[in-house]
Amino acid sequence: MNTRSRGPAFLILFAALMAGAGNGISMIAFPWLVLQRNGSAVEASVVAMAGTLPLLVSTVIAGAAVDYIGRRRVSMISDLLSALSVAAVPVVALIFGADAVNVAVLAALAALGAAFDPAGMTARETMLPEAAKRAGWTLDHANSVYEAVFNLAYIVGPGIGGMLIATLGGIETMWVTAAAFGCSIAAVSLLKLEGTGKPDRSALPDRVWAGVVEGLKFVWNLKVLRTLAFIDLAATGLYMPMEAVLFPKYFTDRNEPAQLGWVLMALSIGGLIGALSYAVLAKFVKRRTTMLIAVITLGVAMTIIAFLPPLPVILSLSAVVGFVYGPIQPIYNYVMQTNAPQHLRGRVVGVMGSLAYAAGPLGLLLAGPLADAAGLQATFLALSVPMLLLGLVAIGLPSLRDLDRDRQP
Template sequence: MIKTSTGPLYLIFFAALTAGAGNGISLVAFPWLVLQRNGSAVEASIVAMAGTLPLLVATLIAGAAVDYLGRRRVSMISDLLSALSVAAVPVIAWVFGVDAIDVAVLAGLAALGAFFDPAGMTARETMLPEAAQRAGWTLDRSNSVYEAIFNLAYIVGPGIGGLLIATLGGIDTMWVTACAFLLSIAAIAVLRLEGAGTPDREHLPQVWAGIVEGLRFVWNTPVLRTLAFVDLTATGLYMPVESVLFPKYFTDRDEPAQLGWVLMALSLGGLVGALGYAVLSKYSRRRTIMLTAVITLGVAMTVIAFLPPLPVILVVSAILGFVYGPIAPIYNYVMQTRAPAHLRGRVVGVMGSLAYAAGPLGLIVAGPLADATGLHATFLALSLPMLLLGAIAVFLPALRELDRSPEG
């Protein structure tokens, strides 16, 4: 019998915290470096899109890599490559001068970092069921805390990012990002957990066939297919808000710290919501929680579209994060309970890649629209379809599967 221990679970939590914090710093630093040059929302959209476009393919490959190479190994390799991609910003500035850090360079490095990140996230998520079992935790509880930790990372990351930009500048801030990824590597390096090592590849199909197998499994599972398309649409509508519109709004006002506060408010609400899900799941249906989140997201984005004073934006952002915090634990639970162990990485990869697919389209539209019509009109152009998505989701029958056991 395997001895109960929370050690592996806590190591995964710590790795998620540090890697997520690194990504949170980048979330502020990359668009700030672009907007500081000429204030162009179009160029900020190009860099933001460069940071999301590779995710569609990379997440598919990441899922297969996790199943083929092993969860622990992929997590460490991914974080090392991510650290190198962000450390390249100050290295290039030191070798070639600050002027060498132009939009093309930032877009290229953002793309490289984005290409490596999904593998690490997928690897950590796929280790949760075994770590939860070792700790004697339920999946709902472990997913709730994991996503709360991830939201905490996006409180620490953007907050530190905004402060560091104000003190050190955007380029030197990237050193902190690289160090965060190295801490994640250190945590996973000492992790020992069943199912996290090199898998038995004897019965695994070739990589492309394995990806197709994961796609087929998601498509043939109604609840997974429906969740994927709901998440795809919501991501496409919301991503420009955080990646372009908020940075544009606060850059025009020369308020980097305030941008960090807004992103922190989103993550703080998400932290409380994700932690609260462990309790809320005992009293409320998963479907009800998810529908509430999607509808509230549309309402909150509509309020923000009118560009109210900063305190109002902070409160609405915190509420938005709170209601949306439980969604990721629900998604994780469904993937972990519906997918067999040998397919888990590819199913997580497929779901993640579909969620990212609409992001570049939203960014392509949002940047030029913001420059041409202003932030108010662009916010409305994104928030009204989000309200429509919430209304449609109420009538999707597959979402009723969220509250049925996997065997049912």
């Protein structure tokens, strides 16, 4: 019998914090390195898209890797490869000169880093139910704290990233990103938890592709998961260009890297508070209601931001968006963890993640040229109006009522 201990949960949370902080720094550094060359939103979109395209495929594969190779091992391998991909930026500059860090190099390295990230995130998420049980936490509490830590990472990451770029420069900032991934590896290497080692292959199909298909079928046949996947797909496609291209373009034109970091920090501070509030909020507000409020609020906030108000207004709206969206990922995690059997958990998380990323590249592909041709305000509006419509459509979806059914993992 396992004794109660919060140690495994804290190690997972620390690993998520460090890996998330590394990604948060990258969110600032990659577009900044592109935009400081010529200010082109199109080229920034190319690099941002390179950082999202691999996610569509790699997230599905990551889920299968977790189920077939093992959660702890996949987390460590993923973070190692991510660290190497970002460390390659200053290495290339050191060997070939700063001019060698061009759009093609940045796009290639952003793609490599993105290809490895989902495996680590999936592995850590799938370890939460066992860690929660060992700590004596409810699953809602564990997911709430985990997502709060993830948001905290995106407070620390962009904030540090903006300051480092201002003091050291974008290229040297990548060393800090690599070090953050190294800290995540160290934490997971100390983790001892049931279900995280070598998996039982007897419950898995012999061929990995057959295992991936099994995960896809499970998500497709469960209406609530299928509906959540499509909502997340649409919301990601509409929101991602704002964070990855439009805000960087706006603040780069104004030569204000620190202010860009503040906006991304405001989003994450709101998300941190929202995620931490979820464990309490879930006792009083239905999951479906929470989700509908989040999508509609995001559409309203994006519409107001489209008129490019003063920075304090943008910061306030970003914090509100983060707050209402903070509980969403804990809700998604709960639905996946309580519906998927243990041997399928990695693949279900992977499938849901890959579908969420599917629309991202299309949104980025359209947003860059539109921003250069029509301006930031028109591009913001082109994204915010469909987001409002998405919230209204979601109100009438009956499958979302399954969000309020309590299950055990």
